[in-house]
Structure formats: C-alpha cells, structure tokens
Amino acid sequence: MKQPVDEDWPSYNGDYTGRRYSSLTQVTPENAHHLSPQWVFHSRNAGILQVTPVVVAGVMFVTGSNDAYALDATTGKTLWHHERPISQGLIDDASGHINRGVAVLGTRIYMETDNAHLLCLDARSGNLIWDVPYAFDNRNYGATSAPLVVKDKILVGTSGGDDGVRGFVAAFDAKTGREAWRFWTIPEPGQPGSETWPTTGKYKDSWKNGGATTWLPGTYDTELNLIYWPTSNPSPDFDGSVRLGDNLYTSSVLALDPDTGKLKWHFQFSPHDLNDYDATETPVLVDATYQGVPRKLLIQANRNGFIYILDRTTGKYLASKQFAQKQNWAKGIDANGRPIRTDLVPTAEGTRMCPSYGGGTNWYSPTYSETTHLFYFLALDDCSIFKVKTEDFEQGHEYYSTGASHPPNENAKKFLMAFDPFKDKFAWINPQAGGAHSSGGVMSTASGLVAFGDDAEEFEVVDGRTGHPLYHFNVGQTMHASPMSYAVNGRQYFAIAAGNDLFTFALP
Template identity: 30%
Template sequence: MKTVRYCRGVLLPTILALASACHAASDSTPDSSPSLQAGSTPLEAAHWPNYGGPDAAQYTPLTEIHPGNVAGLELAWTHNSGDFSDGSGDWGLTSLQVTPLVSGDTLYYCTPFGRVFALDAETGNERWQFDPEIQNRRSGVYPAVCRGVALWQAQDAAEAAGVCGQRIIYGTRDAELIALDATTGALCDDFGDAGRVSLKEQVGGGEPWVYYPTSPPWIQGGNAVIGALVPDNESKNVPSGVVRAFDVRSGALAWAWEPVSDAYRERHRDSLGNARYHLGTPNVWAPISGDPELGLIYVPTGNPAPDLYGGDRDGIDEYGSSVVALDAATGKLQWHFQTVHNDIWDYDVASQPTLFTLPGVGEGRPGLAQATKMGHVFLLDRATGEPLYPVEERPVPQGGVAGEQLSPTQPFPTHPQPLHQPAQLGPGDMDGFIGLDRLACQRTLAKYRSEGMFTPPSLEGTVVYPASTGGINWGGISIDAGRGILVANQMHLAQVVQLLPRDEYDELNPAPGYPLEHYRMEGSPYGVRRFPLMSPLGAPCNPRPWGSLTAVDLKTGNTLWTRSLGNTRGQAPWPFWFDAGTPNAGGPLSTASGLIFIGATTDSRFRAFDSTNGSLLWEYRLPYTGNATPLSYRVQPGGRQFVVLAAGGHGWSEAGDAIMAFSLPAESRQSKQ
C-alpha cells in the first residue's frame, strides 16, 4: 500500500513522536573481517556484508569520494518500493530505518512491512522481490520497522553454487525468521517449514505485532542469532527477551540464552508453567555484532519490564542494560558489562557493539566500544569485558517512590568522558525560541525534580535528561580506524516522568495520546505519565544544540570537535530558523578519505562533514527524512564508489520509501585515488 501524509511543522510533533517511537557479519561471509583496514588500494572493490559494515564500525575504506570533490556528489539512482503507510486506517505508520547490504553486484534491503528487494547495485534496477504476505496492522505506538537483513554464503564451492547456497535471512512483524535464495528470492525449502521458522515457539505472550524482530539477525558459525522487540512500559508480563540461534541451513534451534541469572531461574522455576522462558526479562531489540576469531557474539540488552519501576524485580535485571558476550557455538555466557544498574529510566543499550583494534588505544588490545542513551561510550576488552580505561562508580540521586530499589552509584566512563552535557538542568539552562519562551520553561522546570542524570522517577515528576530517546540511540557510532576517530550523533531532549499510584491511575483511566503519554505498567504498584519538557512555542526547554555531531580522539579520549546537527528551517515557524540542531534518528558513516556522511535530522538533509574539523562540505535535500545509517561500496575494481541512504521518515515526518544512491559524475572521477 502507498499513502502519504505531510506533517512537517513546528518541532513539537517531532519531539513527541521521537519520545514514543525510539523505543550481520559471518565467518562464512567472505567480506567480513575482524580487523579494519585504514584505507583501500586504488579503485578496489569494497562491499557491505552486514548491517554496520565490517566490525560494525560504520566505516568504509574507500577514498574516491573525498573532501576535495564531495561537493560534486550527485544522485545516481533511486529505488521506490511503494511499501509505506502514513498510519491511516488499520495500517500502522512506517519508519524506513534500513541499512542495505551489498554482496557481489547486488544490493539487498527490507521494507517496514517485510518485503525484501534485490537490486543491481550499480543501477538500482530491480532483480527480484519477496513478499512474506503478513498482516501489517497498527501496533501500539511503534511504527513498522525492518532495519536490515543478513547474508550467509556457503564456503564449499559446490554448495555455494546450488540452490540457497547464498541466503538472505531476516525477521518479520509476524515473528517469523525467513530464509531466501539470494539469487532468486525464492524461499529456501530446507529451512524450517518451507523457508519459515516461527519465533513465537515457547515464548509466552507473543501475540502478533507485540513480539517481533526489528533488527537483522547476526550470522556467525553457521547460526543466525536474533532477539526481538517487546512493548515498553505496558506490563510486567511481556514476552521473554530470550536470544536464540538458528541453524542457517535447517532453521533448527541451535541454542537459546535467556538474560536471567541461574539464581533467578531457580527461584522462579515454578512460575513458568508450560512456558520455557520467563516473562518480562531484558530483551535484545538492537543490532547484534560478533568476532569470529574469538568465537564470541555481543548482544546489547534492554531493561526489564515494566521499565520505569524496579522495586520488585528480584534480580531479573542482572543482565539488563548491558553488553553481553556469548559463545557463538553454544550461547553460554562469557562476560557482561552493565551500563546502568537497576535501570528505571528506559536507558536500554540501543546501539550495535562496535569492534576496533588500534595502536595506542587500550594497549592495542582488541576492543569493543559500546555507546549508550546517556551519551556514555564504554571502551572494553572484547575478549574479557574488562574496561580498557577506568570506569568510575559515582554517587547518583536517591529517594525514589515507595518500594523502589535504587543503586547508590552508576558507572561513568573516564576515557572518553561522557559526551552528553550538561549533567543537570537548572533555571539558567532553559532555552526556547524567545525570552518569554525561556521564562515559561523556567517556571515549568521549577515544578519538577531535576537533580541530574539518574534522578529517579517520582510522584511529583522527574526531569529525565537525556530522555529515553538518547543521547546515542540505535544509529550507533562510527570508528575511523586510520585516524583513530570515533563519531557519534546525539539527541538532546529532556522529558518528565511522573509515577501515579495504581488506584489513582486506574481511576484516571487515561486514554493514549500525545503530548501526554500514559502507560499502565500492569503488575506494578504504579502507572506512569510521561511528556517532553517543551516551551509554549514548541521548542525543547533544554539548551541547544538539540541535536549534535561529535568526534572523539580515541587515543587521548578528548573531544576533537562538536557541532550542531540540523536546522530548524521547515520545522519551526519563521523567524525561528537556526542551526540549533534538531532531534535525530540514524547513524553516521565515516570514510578513509576523511568524510562523515549522515542524514538522521528532521530537516530532511543528507550531509557530508570533514572528519578532522567538522566543517560542512556537502548537503542534499531529501524527499523524506533520512532516518537510517548510510553505507558505501564499490561493486568492482575501477567502478564508481556509491554512498547509499534510505529516506522514508520516522513517524514525525512524511512517510516514504526512497533508497537513494549517490556518486560522483563521470567528469569528476579521478583515475586513481
């Protein structure tokens, strides 16, 4: 179906939608490698084998497009699937967050409603499409999303040349794992039930459109490893957050890891009944990554249900809001690092773990960078989980509601220092479009508890900053290995979270809506009211920039530069057009030539920045907001370098369906790099 809605206006609808909606490589894939190259040899081919690229670093070694010629970048081709919706009628709203894959001369991507397309990567011409024919109905506050597909290729030459010797594997909103022949798009009959595996097997509460994958599986060691989305804030008894591995050939379950401790499992064994997995455990909805050489996969976890109250968790959160290393062959826990203790702010780990090995960083040990919604980036030894640099347990505000169990401290990285500032919002920090706007924000702030990051939700209302949208969300970070630069884009938004005693909430019986969100948190003593901290004119009350791009020197841990990301033009009424930064969703791409490409912003622009100083070098007006992470590739030696971005909105902008490829015109291309 194809319907269109135009809703660009003041920043308010953007903030509200973001507050609600932000809720793979292979050892058998020839392009994947545990070590990044700093740059490419002239005109070599370079593909994009998994969601975040090699090492999940959102980095390309290609250098044909560079700071000296990027201003000449042009649109080469566009592919439109027609598979999107503005949310009218029974159909849910769509958000095009996909990062395609490129293998050989073919580009693969999925649509929000689960169709898969294979395109000629040079021309954008369609080779095949697959429709899973699922029922795509409205599903709460979440837009329909498919962030990507995974690719597996047999290593045996005879098997690789046969039917389904190269497979596309992905999850759908019907909670199915599907395997397709990458050459023809036909279902692989030997996988599960005629190409399909139900992910709802032995998962309690897994009703349609409540439990399903939004990120691609990670393929390693012949297994496809996948988690799933579950509803936030609704109930204590949402489906389990179990992570499972399925054999890429047969679809058989290889192993399952449930993010609960053995002690918790023993205490609650009698509560399972006929189910295999516990309800309400932390889930893994963000992209997974892995290291084939170490035989480990890395899963980022969310916090346990019902998210914003944790007084009766009884240890269910031991692996919540963490990055967890599992044995790729068995699923056994190897180590975990918790980024938030007893997370009651919905600060789940939303971005893909990124791998790096850099001289002078952590003594050159193989590292993992985990970015968080708090604007923290933890640098860990990826073999052991030990921090490469000191992590400090700092005292945080106490005094939550009756029954709450708070951690007295929270972990803070020291290298790099937290990227999200300031730590606490006071009257002098209030912003807006004009002076009266700021005064109104100051009066609003005075009503609520505001004591800095990790101030617990309260009955009077607590300012949560950064909001549960981030900071750094699912768009993740990029690492330029040659320069030792880490790049992160962030949202800077504040929200108010107010807990309501169960009797009061039930008597109120609020209807869902915006700007005032209400969630039942069924099974807990409280319901919750949540809303953005906004000025009367629709601007965020917190200080500018409202969206930013930051580059960090990984060797020193120092910020190299930071700048606003996005312009309010077209989002706010004239004369309130500023380079103040805008809310953003999507990630950055770094190139070996010294560029950073990013869409993400609400002003519908695709931009290129100089990675050494943050200066803007190129921008392109998109037909829809580009809320995805770009990729770059060259199909064959001597061919063009392409940069591709999916532009199709994110719930707060016009819904669309454009996969857009950019390259240099023939007259601008150099014979060598």
C-alpha cells in the same frame, strides 16, 4: 581483525566489528562536493524505512516491512520482490512494521519479520526456502532487527522491551532453520543473575516480563570467537518498585560463545534502569594500543549519556566519558564502571530527568575510522518528564508504567560528535540544525570522510578530521536509517534511506 569492507557491504554494519568503516577512497575531501544523486528506490510498504542496504556483487538487498527486494545496485532496477503481508494485532514498535535489513550467506538471504519469524530466501530469485517462528507464549513479542550470520548459524533477537516480554538471543542452523541454542537475557530463578530480581513476594515472577530484548544485531570477534550483543531496558520501563535489584541482564552488553550460546561475561551500563536507557547501541570493536597497552577494545556511546570503553576479552571496564550536555540522573561513573546515581527518580507527579526518554543517543549507528582514529556518533541533548504509576502486565498492551513527556520550553538539540578515545576528549562537535527528530546514523571511509543523515533532512558528508562540511543534499524527509557505501565497476556509491525512499549518491 579482518580488513574493512570495500566494494561489497555484506551485512548491517558492513563487517563484524560494527565500525561502519569502508576502505573505499574514490570520494575524498577534495572531490566530495561533486557528489550527486544517482537513483531513488521508493517503497510502498507500511513502515518507514530503517534499513541499511546490503550489497554483494552488484546486487543490493533492501527490506521494507515484511518485504524484501533485490535491486541492481547501479540503477535501482528491481530484480525481484518477495512479498509478505504485515502482521495484524501487533503493538508498540512491532506495530510500526520496522525492518532494518537482511543477512547474507552464500546464495541465501535471511530476514526477520514484524511478528518474529526468521525467513530464508533464495538470493537469486527471492523464493522462500523456509520460515521459522521463534518467539512464543507472549503476543507482545516483535522483531525489528537485521539477523547476523556467524559461521553456519543465523543469530536473531526480538523487540518488545517496553512491552513485558522476556528477551533472548537465538541461533538457527543456516541450512535447515533448526534452532541451535537460545540464551535468555533474563535469568530464571536459580540461574546466575536471578538474585538481581525479586525472589519472593508479590513480584517474584517479574523476571518473566523483564525486558532485556535484543532488537539490534550484535558484533563479533573472529579471533576470540565471541559475539557482543547489547540488550534493552527492563520492563516496566519507569516503575522499579516491581523489579527491585540490578535487573540483569538488562541495559547490558553480553559476550556469548556463538557456537553454544554460553555467557562468557557481561557488563551492565545502567543497573536498575528507570529511564528506558537501553544499551542496544552498537558495540564497536577496535584493536589499538590503549594507555600504552595493546588491547582489544569495545566502545559504545550509550543511551544513558556516557561513552564506555571496555576490554572485550574480559569485559573489564577501562574508562567512560560523559557526552550528554544535559545529564542529571548520575553524578558520574565509579572505578568499576557503575553509575553513581543522583536521588532523581520518576514520580507520580513527574520528574525532569536528563537525558530524555529518547536517550543521549540511540540505535542509529556510530562509526570508528581507522584513518582518523576517532569515534563518531550523533547525540541528542534533551530531557523528559518521567512519570510512574504501578500497573499490571497485560498481553496486548504496552508495559511502561507509566510514561514520559517533553517539558515545556525545553529545546532539544542534536550534535555530531567526534570523540578521541585515546586522548579522552572530543576532537570536534558539530551542532545540528533541525527539530531533533532524526534517527540518521553515521559511517566513515578510508579517505577521511564521515557521511551521515543530519537533523535537517539532508544526507551530509563532512571532513572527519575537522568536521568541515563538504556536501549535503536535502532528501525532503526525516531520516531513520544509517548510511553505507559500496562500489560497482570501480565506482563508489553512498546509500541512505529516508521516509519510504532509498537514495544513492556518487561522483559524476
């Protein structure tokens, strides 16, 4: 596995592993309390910032809605700004004009737009080189992710898993924008996995609107030459009667050959998902001795309330651990990694089920520290009332069939969790003070720090070994983004977006 990122943070997760682990050590548990804000960048774009900045050679690339910015990473000064109008007529997540960042290859940067176009820009000027639309035939498609560069290809996905689209991962030639391959995450009739969808009767075409979108970037093992791409929930979200079966490849992680798009293996976390427990949380790649055997591991804290450990060479299920304190949809996980469901399902009257519609965790990034050998993530402890009513799919409308609401007198709570995958236990758990509305993610450093956006509108740094708080700064806005770290001229910075602003921090 390659060395972790240091001065540069060249991709959404920092590197291909998804660990969000930086080798920078200037900021330590001993001096972190001296951190202070350095500069703030304000975006006037339509959507709140959910971007993780990318930094290469002292230049920071930030996206807001369909716009891209190049900033001086030491001062925040705008070097260039590429403008593109937001798209009209979008629905659901796409209508929020969310953009989580860029991918960089040489002197080009790549970004997705709210209506699922892939743009190639000149990294030196911001000028448009090419623009390729990549989602067709269903106006409910959108895109909210950052692309992923693998070799000479740019990999992208879509949003709309709650809106009746058919998900896919697509790869484009980095120079020309020509499509190289496309893997459809819902198999059509006759393909492997199609038997997990209705094949006869009124709903035999439900696969066409089956969800399994790919709205966060995957991770990549350079030695195995496999990408690991997580997929969203099936559609409609809460009505399983129109899509009887396991509904592959929804709520899964897919191991694909990045050269051809061929499926090597899959693992489905929540077969026949009825609660919007999509699996788009980052699949983190760790090389370690596990249960006495050297293994290439994949670790994911899943929205369904369980942490999973897989052998990423074969997809074999190795272990799981419940982290959701409120959990009533499953009695546990069997020896093959399949959940043992309770008899609770969404009903017309409404059924209280846990975790909530927001999941035990969600898209906000986890981290694995090579210093502490702990896996950190933010968890949401909450429940929802899930209701179901069969509805027909219609373009231009969401396709939840029907909805979820918050139970009265139910108190939601967030926690920062430090999980030891080798001892199968939590090293520590920190309750968060706030309204459980944040989507701030986590990162770690080689000096043993964990930095994150907490639930009280604060950028916070804690000791990764103990969870002891070391620094916090109130940004005055809810965070919906994950932090990163970089260095310029030997000085280490942290950066995180909150509301419409991007904040940076460093030692004096």
